[in-house]
Amino acid sequence: xxxxxxxxxxxxxxxEPIISEKTLEFHYGKHHQAYVTNLNNLIPGTQFENADLExxxxxxxGGIFNNAAQxxxxxxxxxxxxxxGDNEPTGALxxxxxxxxxxxxxFKSTFVTAGVTTFGSGWAWLVKNAQGKLExxxxxxxxxxxxxxxxxxxxxxxxEHAYYLDYQNRRPxxxxxxxxxxxxxxxxxxx
Amino acid sequence: xxxxxxPRLSVWLLFFVIATNSMAQATFSLPKLPYAxxxxxxxxxxQTMNLHYGKHLQGYITNLNKLIVGTAFEQADLIxxxxxxxxxxxxxxxQTLNHNLYFLQFSATPKLVPTGVLFDRIIQQxxxxxxxxxxxxxxxMGVFGSGWVWxxxxxxxxxxxxKELNAGNPVTKNMxxxxxxxxxEHAYYLDYQNVRAxxxxxxxxxxxxxxxxxxxxx
Ligand SMILES: [Fe+2]
Ligand SMILES: [Fe+2]
Numbered sequence: 001x002x003x004x005x006x007x008x009x010x011x012x013x014x015x016e017p018i019i020s021e022k023t024l025e026f027h028y029g030k031h032h033q034a035y036v037t038n039l040n041n042l043i044p045g046t047q048f049e050n051a052d053l054e055x056x057x058x059x060x061x062g063g064i065f066n067n068a069a070q071x072x073x074x075x076x077x078x079x080x081x082x083x084x085g086d087n088e089p090t091g092a093l094x095x096x097x098x099x100x101x102x103x104x105x106x107f108k109s110t111f112v113t114a115g116v117t118t119f120g121s122g123w124a125w126l127v128k129n130a131q132g133k134l135e136x137x138x139x140x141x142x143x144x145x146x147x148x149x150x151x152x153x154x155x156x157x158x159x160e161h162a163y164y165l166d167y168q169n170r171r172p173x174x175x176x177x178x179x180x181x182x183x184x185x186x187x188x189x190x191x
Numbered sequence: 192x193x194x195x196x197x198p199r200l201s202v203w204l205l206f207f208v209i210a211t212n213s214m215a216q217a218t219f220s221l222p223k224l225p226y227a228x229x230x231x232x233x234x235x236x237x238q239t240m241n242l243h244y245g246k247h248l249q250g251y252i253t254n255l256n257k258l259i260v261g262t263a264f265e266q267a268d269l270i271x272x273x274x275x276x277x278x279x280x281x282x283x284x285x286q287t288l289n290h291n292l293y294f295l296q297f298s299a300t301p302k303l304v305p306t307g308v309l310f311d312r313i314i315q316q317x318x319x320x321x322x323x324x325x326x327x328x329x330x331x332m333g334v335f336g337s338g339w340v341w342x343x344x345x346x347x348x349x350x351x352x353x354k355e356l357n358a359g360n361p362v363t364k365n366m367x368x369x370x371x372x373x374x375x376e377h378a379y380y381l382d383y384q385n386v387r388a389x390x391x392x393x394x395x396x397x398x399x400x401x402x403x404x405x406x407x408x409x
Contacts, residue, residue, distance in 0.1 A: 026385055141335055160377050161376050
């Protein structure tokens, strides 16, 4: 199966100033594209040649896992943003957030702390566990919580390439700003 | 009577100075660099130096000094901490050691090719200097995520190219670090963006083999 870079659901300058056009040109146009290209180069002749992306992520390791998971993670990441974001979760997702974290504000600060304390490259994830409850999970490098039987709901990329052009070493500032472009209507559909 | 009080006061002052100095030894500080922050341009820009040395390395040192208070590592030297700690203390100690070695190996007027026993050893193991450089760059490209590629010396003087993740340093594998290249994205993103390979091939222009030879000879 040949994987393709998905279209962004917004223009490359649509998330400014939270994420600059230049960052999207590299993050989507170079990093995300490279993971897609690498994956397509790595799977011919392996058992994953005709597998779907989730299966590859759950069953592979090494270079195939790294590139497959990064393709999935970035698609999921870019998809949750919108220039019309900055709304708040409602309904069942809000209830689940309140149940697990006490309030939306406590959830946000706990999630930012998870991102800030991920040492090196990685991702912070909001996930739904087997009991249907929400949890926050930290993953290194290409890590994706679906390998632990958890369902990804929402994520922040804390690789330095996600923010270095716009925020340099200030990862906490970047994560605090990101809430302004999160579209919770999209996140609610995942829950 | 009054004149006797003056020497007594200076004795107290002397104790104070000694006490302050010995306290200072237990905390780590940013090493002075033998070059200006713009001296490595265009290989490493002044802006990258300001952030990488002035913010990232300073941040690791500040964190380390806070974290060791009240622990077994409060009076330990940096290499002992890196060898014996784990978690946040290891991460910040490792990054302090790694960046100290990294920044102190560069020069605006470097010795570009090693000589003597180190050069002989490289030729013996890799055939020629270019083959060594290519294998070192490939190792740097092969580190997925944040980390380091090292040229290290084993117990019996052999050389090894070692890949390490995050704060890793070959001292934890009983090898001596000689040359360290930082492949965290913060090391090159402002100057090379996603093109790590270009950054790695440019770095040879500022690596001072005088420094690496000294480390090998130690
Ligand atoms: Fe990313
Ligand atoms: Fe660094």
